[in-house]
Amino acid sequence: MFSDIIVLDFTRVVAGPYCSRMLADLGANVIKIDEIPKGKVDETGSVTREQAATLRTAGGITNNLGKRSLSIDLKAPASKELIRTLLSKTDVVLENFKPGVMDTLGFGPKACLELNPRLIYAGLSGFGQDSSRRAFGATAHAEAGWLWVQQEAANTDEVFAPGVTVADLVTGSNAFSGILAALYSREKDGKGQVVDVSLMDSQLQMMNSVMEPILNGLKEEDYQSFRHPLHRAADGKMISINIGNARNWARISRALTGDESSMPESGPAANAQVSDWVGKLSSSDIADRMDSEGAPYGVSLTAFEAAKHPHFAERKMITEQEDLVAGTVSAVDSPIFFSRLESRARGTAPIIGEHSKEILSEFAIPESQIASVIDEGSVFQLPVIQVD
Numbered sequence: 001m002f003s004d005i006i007v008l009d010f011t012r013v014v015a016g017p018y019c020s021r022m023l024a025d026l027g028a029n030v031i032k033i034d035e036i037p038k039g040k041v042d043e044t045g046s047v048t049r050e051q052a053a054t055l056r057t058a059g060g061i062t063n064n065l066g067k068r069s070l071s072i073d074l075k076a077p078a079s080k081e082l083i084r085t086l087l088s089k090t091d092v093v094l095e096n097f098k099p100g101v102m103d104t105l106g107f108g109p110k111a112c113l114e115l116n117p118r119l120i121y122a123g124l125s126g127f128g129q130d131s132s133r134r135a136f137g138a139t140a141h142a143e144a145g146w147l148w149v150q151q152e153a154a155n156t157d158e159v160f161a162p163g164v165t166v167a168d169l170v171t172g173s174n175a176f177s178g179i180l181a182a183l184y185s186r187e188k189d190g191k192g193q194v195v196d197v198s199l200m201d202s203q204l205q206m207m208n209s210v211m212e213p214i215l216n217g218l219k220e221e222d223y224q225s226f227r228h229p230l231h232r233a234a235d236g237k238m239i240s241i242n243i244g245n246a247r248n249w250a251r252i253s254r255a256l257t258g259d260e261s262s263m264p265e266s267g268p269a270a271n272a273q274v275s276d277w278v279g280k281l282s283s284s285d286i287a288d289r290m291d292s293e294g295a296p297y298g299v300s301l302t303a304f305e306a307a308k309h310p311h312f313a314e315r316k317m318i319t320e321q322e323d324l325v326a327g328t329v330s331a332v333d334s335p336i337f338f339s340r341l342e343s344r345a346r347g348t349a350p351i352i353g354e355h356s357k358e359i360l361s362e363f364a365i366p367e368s369q370i371a372s373v374i375d376e377g378s379v380f381q382l383p384v385i386q387v388d
Contacts, residue, residue, distance in 0.1 A: 001341050002028035005183070008086060009033060009067065010095035010102070014137065014165055015124050015199065017059030018172030020094050023179065024066035025334040025343045031086075031359055032057045032064065034071045034352045036380040046384045053325045055352040055382070062331040064349035065321060070360070071353030071380035074105050079378040083107060086363055087115050092179055096124040098134050109194045120182040122175050122195040129196045137165035137199055144203035149210055152225040171202040230300065231275045237283035240298040241290075243270050251295035256281065323348040324385050353380040 005028040009020040024030040034057050047055075057069045072079045087093070093112055095102055102108045102123075109121040109129075126135020138161065141147050146166070147159035154160075178195040186192060204211065210226070230238040243249055249263035249270065256277035264270040278286060283299050290297040301309070312318055319333040334343040356379050360370045373379040 002026040005029065005091045006089065007031065007092040007094060008083075008090050010093070010097065011124065012058030013096065014059065014063065014168035015171040015175070016094055016096040017063035018169055019122075019124070019175040019179070020067065021063045021065060022172070022176045022334070022336075022343075023092070024346060025336070026341070027346065028092075030067040031355075032067045032069045032350060033074070033083075034058060034069050036071050036073050036377065037352055047382065049325050049385060052351050052382070052385050057350050057352055061329055061349040065319075065329075065331060066346035067350055068355035068359060069350035069352050069382075070356050071382075072356070073378050074107075076376075076378040078373050078376065080106055082360065082365065082373065082379070084115060085365065087112055087119065089363060090116065090119060091183070092120045092122065094122045094124070094175070094179075099123065099125050099129045099132055113192055113194070117192055118186060118190060119192040120179055120186065120195060121192070122179050122182075122197070124171055124175050124197050124199075126199045128198045128201065129194070135199055137167035137171075140167035140199035140203035141165075144200055144207065145210075146203055146207060149207065149225070152223065153227040155225075166206065167199045167203040170206050171197055171199050174202050174205070229271045229275070231271075231278040233278050233281060233283040233286055235282045235284075238300040239278055239283060239286055240300065241274055241278070242296060243267075243274065248295065251293045252290070255289040255293040255295050256286070319345045321345060321348040324351065324354075351382050351385075353382040356381040 002023065005023070007020055007023055007028050007030040009016065009030050010033045011017050011020060020028075020030050020032075037055055057064050057067065072082065074080070074083065087107070093107075100108075103111070109123065112119050112121050123129050125131070126139055127133050141162060142159075144167070147161070150162065151159045175195065175197040178197055182193050182195050214223070228240055228242045230240055233239055241252060243252065243263075246263045250260050252274060253259065253261045253263075256274070264273060281289070286297065287299060306312075307318070315337075317333050317335065319331055321329050321331065323329040329348050331345065333345050336343040356374070357370055360379070361367070370379070374381050
C-alpha cells in the first residue's frame with residue numbers, strides 16, 4: 001500500500017520508532033537516520049556478530065522491524081547536502097528531538113517544507129513544538145494525572161510507575177494517525193504540512209473518560225475511581241469479570257450457577273455475588289462456563305503465559321524474522337487486519353549503517369561522492385559481518 005512512500009525517521013527511544021514501525025508494516029520505505037558509531041568498529045573491513053549486536057538502530061529491535069539504516073553525521077557540511085537531496089524526494093519526516101534541535105541542524109519544519117512543499121513533517125515531543133521542555137513518557141504519566149488515577153484505583157498510599165510506557169505508545173499511535181490524515185489531505189490539494197503530537201496531550205486524551213466529569217464541575221472529594229474488580233477462583237487464579245448491565249448479568253448468572261438470577265441493585269453487591277460464585281470454581285471451569293454462555297471474562301495471565309496464548313497464535317500475532325546477528329528474532333506483529341491490504345513486519349531491525357551505500361545510491365548520489373563521504377567519515381557504512 002505504502003511502497004511509494006519514503007519516510008526519513010530521525011527518531012529514537014519509543015514513541016517515534018513505534019510510529020514509524022507502523023508505517024513500515026504498511027510497506028513504507030522507512031529510512032532510519034542513525035548517528036555514526038564511535039569506537040565500536042575497527043578498520044579490518046569486517047565486524048563480528050558480537051560487535052554488530054551493539055550497533056542496533058536506536059529504539060530497539062521490535063519497534064524498528066522492516067526499516068533500513070543510514071548512518072550519517074548531521075553536522076558535517078557534506079552530510080547536510082546529502083540530507084537535503086533526500087528531503088527533496090521524501091514524503092514524511094519523523095523526528096522526536098527536543099523542539100528546535102532540527103532547526104539548529106538546518107532541517108526544521110519551515111526549511112523542510114520550503115525545500116519540499118509536499119512533505120509531511122511530523123514532530124513528536126513532550127509538550128508540543130512550541131515548548132523547549134524535554135520529557136519522557138514518565139513525565140506525561142506524572143503531570144497529566146495518570147499516576148494519581150492509578151493510585152486511586154489501586155487504593156495505595158503512594159503513586160506508582162506503570163510497567164509499560166503508555167504515553168509513548170499512545171503518542172506514537174496518534175502520530176501515525178496524523179501522518180495518514182496529512183497524506184490523505186495531500187492527495188486532495190498537493191500540499192504538505194506539519195503534524196505536531198506531544199506526550200502530554202496524548203496522555204490526557206487517553207484519560208478523556210476520567211477527565212469529563214472533572215472538567216465539568218466534579219469536586220475532588222467526590223471523585224470515585226473506575227475499576228473492574230478481580231475475583232479469585234478456587235485454584236487461586238484471578239478472573240476479571242465486568243458485569244456491565246442486566247443482560248450481561250443474566251449470562252454470568254447462568255454460566256456460574258446454571259440459573260438466571262436477578263441482578264442486585266448496587267454495584268458492590270453484584271460484584272460480591274460474582275466473587276462468591278467464582279470462589280467455588282476453578283479458573284478453567286469458569287472459562288468453559290463463561291464461553292458457553294457468551295459472557296466476557298479474562299483469566300489474569302503473566303506476560304510469559306500471555307506470549308503463548310492460543311489467540312495470538314491463531315491470529316499470527318507473533319512474527320519471526322531472519323536476523324544477521326541473532327539468526328531469528330521473534331516479535332509482536334501488526335495488530336491491524338484488512339480485507340484487501342496487508343500490515344505486517346517486513347524484515348528485521350537494521351544495524352547502524354547497514355544500508356548507507358544502498359540508500360544513497362537509490363537517491364541517485366554518484367558512487368564517487370558516496371565513497372568520498374564514507375572515507376571522510378561523514379557517512380558510515382557497516383562493514384561485512386563475520387559469519388561464524
